[in-house]
Amino acid sequence: MTKSGGSTRTTLVYQALRDDILGGRLIPGERLKFPELAERYGVSVGAAREALTKLTAEGLVTAKAHRGYTVRSLSHRDLAELTQARVEIESLVLWLSVVEGDMRWEADAVAAHHVLERARFRDTDEPNHPTDEWSMAHVAFHHALLAGCRNGRLLSMALALRQEAELYLHWSVSLGDEPHRDIAGEHLALLEAALSHDADRAKDLLRDHIAHTAQLLISCAPDEPNLAVTDGE
Amino acid sequence: MTKSGGSTRTTLVYQALRDDILGGRLIPGERLKFPELAERYGVSVGAAREALTKLTAEGLVTAKAHRGYTVRSLSHRDLAELTQARVEIESLVLWLSVVEGDMRWEADAVAAHHVLERARFRDTDEPNHPTDEWSMAHVAFHHALLAGCRNGRLLSMALALRQEAELYLHWSVSLGDEPHRDIAGEHLALLEAALSHDADRAKDLLRDHIAHTAQLLISCAPDEPNLAVTDGE
DNA sequence: GTCCCTTGAACTTTCGAAACTTGGCCCGAT
DNA sequence: ATCGGGCCAAGTTTCGAAAGTTCAAGGGAC
Incomplete structure (x- = not known):
């Protein structure tokens, strides 16, 4: 850019x-x-x-x-496209990042994860949305994980896709209250795979992480006006 | 877009x-x-x-x-980045295209290949560059191959990367006179793999195709003056 | 002779008004 | 009553000049 x-x-x-x-x-x-x-x-x-x-x-x-x-208007079809693109590209960038990442990258990832771990997820006044604090830490953590990638083009693509995904995250009414979901655990596993330079494992974990989140969004808002405002014509 | x-x-x-x-x-x-x-x-x-x-x-x-x-100024490092991005993304999009492509897509690919096959590659007056006719047919063929991909985001990314690569192709002094290269053969193999819906094979072929071309560019212009026209004025 | 400050020119950026395009509304004709 | 054509308003696009910024050269001090 x-x-x-x-x-x-x-x-x-x-x-x-x-x-x-x-x-x-x-x-x-x-x-x-x-x-x-x-x-x-x-x-x-x-x-x-x-x-x-x-x-x-x-x-x-x-x-x-x-x-x-x-x-940009949101729709289920667009979310599906976006998710597929992220699953492929973001996991690729993470793979490269884990392979190419140096000590500095490791340190930054650990630091970002520490901040994320200590951030409060739910707010008392607004229990449906994550707190701003957590959201920012979440973004920072994922960015830190990807930042090891030496290829500026691929990295900026992945970041741009993440940004678009954030729009969907914000507009989904209530996400992540699923009992079967252990977000913190997923993040920790991601970090550990990265630190042990197990690129293949990190890649698979991220694919699941992204796909899982997207599926949650879709199921949370099956036919929701917020997600279906697409009909301009 | x-x-x-x-x-x-x-x-x-x-x-x-x-x-x-x-x-x-x-x-x-x-x-x-x-x-x-x-x-x-x-x-x-x-x-x-x-x-x-x-x-x-x-x-x-x-x-x-x-x-x-x-x-945009050209450089070896940038070419390397661009090539890596294309190898990954363009081959992915082709894979999807082959998997999802319908009859119409097949027909278009065959048509585009036919045009490419009959286009003259070398011009008499300018033997170092391919003819405009061939270049356009070449672009059209590759676009036709990728067009089967249903994911607009991924498709436009691949197309944008191809466009950037064309800049390098144009500014490489003399390319493709290598005796070991059979471009027409590579294109034919690509088409056949696509038509037989052998997505994995098509993907591998394209990866080689891209990487091969890039390597040729780099070896053709070893030192930067050709690729890094930093001409201030 | 070298370095820094001043000065100048070229260029980018910003602005507000004028011109043009689009879509909708009203009216008349069929 | 319905359809077609022409007007009206809202909004986008375009333009040229004024303001602000950067880069480079020239002059003075050390």
Whole structure:
């Protein structure tokens, strides 16, 4: 992607929009009108425009010529596609990461797992969603696991796919209360496989981890309006 | 990527720029200045700007904040990364394509191969490069092979990687004169494996095909000047 | 002679208004 | 009543100029 960290107005709007989408302040399928965005973030319409094209590249928003931009809408079919892509690519990247990872990578993975382990999963006020603290630690842990991969292209692909998956995670009403699921255990197993450089095992574990989560999402919201807002036409 | 086929000024510049880069009219590493582009394509600077952000998303140009856009520069390391990504992803997509492909897909593949087989490979005036006719047929054939994949995400990833690889193909001084290479034979074998729905065999063939081509490129241009045109101006 | 600060030019970025396109609504005709 | 065609409003796209930033060269101090 090679977007340098320079500070421009566009970058500001881009990050704000990204956070608002991932944070659920903008609903999937919602129309993003330039005048609204310009006022919301205090910039001109032109500035907002470029931010949207960047987000389009990442797949978080979709664009139709002369008909504006909308937040990517969610659907079961899309989730299935996304999951398949993640199962294949993310597990591949993890395999490479485990094979190529150095000491520094190991240390970072251990550190990230430690943070994740100590993060509270459920919140008292909102028992249906994981806490922000846990979500961030979760993302950081998976990123740390993948970061050993030397191939920038493959790594950024895997990261981009994860980001899209987070959208689904956020919009699933209540996930992970399954009694049969031991998320912490899965993460620990993942870490141990990685540290022992058992790439094949780590790969298989991650495949199951991803597929399992996706299946949960689908079964949790069989025909849910949140997931089925796709019908634009 | 869901870019609808609407016609806008931006789309025009986007396609023209893409053709110019892939066609070699713009040199890798070359700075793309807005005033020049605006005049070259007869649009305003604003219009050119958005086209460049789209191309950045595809990886054909790179952007640095406040320091402009440049055509993606080529290097051996980048070629190695690209090749690895293609070997993994493109072969995966082909595997899926062969498994999921229907009758229509088979027909298209056969048709594309027929065209490729009858296209002249070498030109008389320019014996170092393949003819445009052959290049286009080559691209079409590989696209046809992959098109059976039902997963739009994976498919577009594979296609995007192929597009980047074409840049390298174009800028390699002289490729494919190796006596040990039988490109037509490789394509035929690929087609036969696909038609007989032997997904595993097709996958292995493609892996070899890609890796082989990449190795040829690297050996053809051992030192970087050819591949790393860092021509500042 | 070397280094740093100042100065200048070129370029990118931002902005707001004008032009154009789209989709829906109303009206008349069949 | 239904269908077709033409108007209206909303929104997107485009443009050119002003503002801000970077890079490089020239001049002065040590």
